[in-house]
Amino acid sequence: MTTATGRHRGPVAVIGLGYAGLPLAVNAATAGYDVRGLDTDPLRVGQITQGVPPVETVTTPDLAAVRHRLRATTDPACLTACDTVILCVPTPLDSHGRPDLGPLTSATTTVRDHLRAGQLVIVESTTYPGTTDGPVREILQQTGLTAGIDFALAYSPERIDPGNTAYNLANTPKLTGGLTDRCLDRAAAFYTSLGAPVHRTRSTREAEAAKILENTYRQVNIALVNEFAQLCHHMGIDVWDTLAAAATKPFGYTPFRPGPGVGGHCIPADPMYLVHRAGEMGLPFHLAQTAQQINLGMPLWIADRICKHLDDSGTRPTDADVLLLGVTYKPDVADIRNTPALPLIRELHARGVPVRFHDPYVPELDTGTATLRRAEDLPKALTSATLTVLLQRHRTYSARTLAGSRRLFDTTGPAHGTESFAL
Incomplete structure (x- = not known):
């Protein structure tokens, strides 16, 4: 699509339509993007399609306002057409209290299978420093495309507080780190287009570490x-x-x-x-x-x-x-x-x-x-x-x-x- 200022805004995909992903998808749609929300749970996708929010971080009026721009789906084929792909999947602990990167690895593999040159891939899932420029980059580069050259790669942690109506994307700084300066510029421009204040970090690792520091505090x-x-x-x-x-x-x-x-x-x-x-x-x-x-x-x-x-x-x-x-x-x-x-x-x-x-x-x-x-x-x-x-x-x-x-x-x-x- 083309905005009133003449700037082109390509479609956006948000993977994981939970407490963090669905509000982001709604914000992007509100900002004028055509958004594809991808989730593996058909029940959740069905609820969103029917205008029923599955999480309290989004209201029924929120969904109604963007029903023509936000489409939820379980079909990952939608990723190919999107200029920006954002991963908002859970990063839980396993039964032994160890990090379980399974959901993030699976989602990254799905992105890999539909990755094309020129796309921007952003990870929002909370994870340890070195994940984005390590395992995530390695999986995506199995395509033969090079991160930072053929496609942009960045990290920007979600800062959602369920039940807190005082703070949202518009008044909570968006920590953003890129694999390269060009990656950072592109990711920062995307979040700025959503109306979010952006705080740039030196690399993806500082952004990853900052999110964990906040919660450790x-x-x-x-x-x-x-x-x-x-x-x-x-x-x-x-x-x-x-x-x-x-x-x-x-x-x-x-x-x-x-x-x-x-x-x-x-x-x-x-x-x-x-x-x-x-x-x-x-x-x-x-x-x-x-x-x-x-x-x-x-x-x-x-x-x-x-x-x-x-x-x-x-x-x-x-x-x-x-x-x-x-x-x-x-x-x-x-x-x-x-x-x-x-x-x-x-x-x-x-x-x-x-x-x-x-x-x-x-x-x-x-x-x-x-x-x-x-x-x-x-x-x-x-x-x-x-x-x-x-x-x-x-x-x-x-x-x-x-x-x-x-x-x-x-x-x-x-x-x-x-x-x-x-x-």
Whole structure:
């Protein structure tokens, strides 16, 4: 197509239509590009085609506004016609906690099979430094085309925060690194055309490292307050009053809050990519490893607190009725990726404690060994439960609502009401 300024904008392909890829596809379509959204999940593709967003980072009106420019498909043949191809696929950890580049490798292989001279390929998936100019480039160059000469290659990490409406592509700087200066110029021009402020890095590796640093910063500071909360509990100190006092310092301190653990894609996974890569080079990343272990241990500590309360109240574990409120990984989102609620449930089940849950965003929860269905009558569930545990403070859970519980363990902040206790 040709814009009003006379500048040609060729079609764009976004591979992976999840929390990061779908908003990017919508933004590109809004900016005037013809966009092909490629995903291996036919259900997701069908939802988008019908105008139903499969993730909350995009709304129904968002999809309706770009229905003539955005087409979702499972057919990778669409890639050949696109001038720009962007990879937004997941980069999870495997069952052993090691980086799983399988989805990214598979998506890159798909791009390779449809690569042509002149295209711009951008990786947005979070990964360890050296991935874009290493494995990704190697796969793409199996075509006989040379990155930086025959096609452009760049890296620009997604910076999506599900549920956060204050920040978006227009006001969050887009870190961008290129294999060469010409690659960087082209990638920067693309993101600028979407209305994004661009911050250029020296190479793809600095952009890859910066994204992991951002999430390691959060991981380490959350681990700090999580371990601090445990110390405060054993020392008889009110952790929430202490945190509020520390937060009055107007310099040199950034507030973080403890909780039942960390979840989502980024914090539990991204730092481990750098830990793994550093380990391969004989360079341990001690702080990130320690923080990971502290945060992974929080659900176990919460289970200890629950069982201690049951024991103190004379309730046998098998006779208890524990109700968990909020099983997503953060408040007011439907995302359960790496939610700490799952290891907590598994730990309680292992101790013989029956568990129910309520969450306005989650109708059922697969624990790995069983499928739990949501308690639909919340007031009744609150009054019947031996102990209610607040894991995520969704807007649904007002102080008035929580007052209906017989006994409340609030892991999200100062406890509500007299018949309750906090983290």
